[in-house]
Amino acid sequence: MSRLVRFLLVEDDEDHAELVKRNLRRARVANSVSHVLDGAEALAFLRRQEPYTDAERPDVVLLDLKLPKLDGLEVLAAIRTDEDLRDLPVVILTTSDAEADRERAYQHHVNSYLVKPVDFEKFRQMVNDLSLYWGVWNVLPPRTDE
Template sequence: MNAHLLTFLLVEDDDNHAHLVMRSLRKARVRNQVYRVTDGVEALKFLRREGEFHGHPQPDVVLLDLKLPKVGGHEVLASIKQDDELKMIPVVIMTTSDAESDRARAYEHHANSYVVKPLDFDRFRELVRDLCLYWGVWNERPEGA
């Protein structure tokens, strides 16, 4: 088991949901670095370090909403997993959709996890804390990833 600080990329267009994630991380005293983008185009630019994102760190984990403007979450996920330089980055789908078709499509595109955002704030905070613990403490990553 190897605990280390992570860099998260939060891809979330809803300011309230993004605020809940950030607040949950602070409440859990998680010191991981979190970057946020608000649409699928920005997400892909961030991951490819293009334009205003040149020089930003590659995230260790992507927290990806499905319902995004410009380029949807499913398309972002497919682009990540088809790109040889990005495909090893774990992508956690964090969405309000509990539709079986969305889950199946996400896993067809090799999502690493699919979680439905709880409506209850305490449960949402617990989810974010547990995600950080799982990816930062329990998950064993290959060297160089």
């Protein structure tokens, strides 16, 4: 049985964030897309710390690598070592195609590593495919906060 998906988008580039949010809405898969601008804010959101005490736990985290305060790999490492968060699916969504970044991400058990295409249409299609995969094809575990 499919359900609507809650995404947390961790992206400091407002233009990239708007493209992702717009295309997730266009695909009509996401129930909600919450957006934070840096790594520290992402962890506060996920841990339901101020000002996110009422935040719903996302089903999938879309995580950029190049972030202020804590970078994406630091956020990923923190998620994977947190007993309450470690099973949360994380998708790296970044401009970095560096082998070292990919290797470190997979060492921290990222679920997927996607490089943002420069071409707008390819980027739009990637976000559409991403939303279909996580919102339609992939079967997520039961929610524990309901």
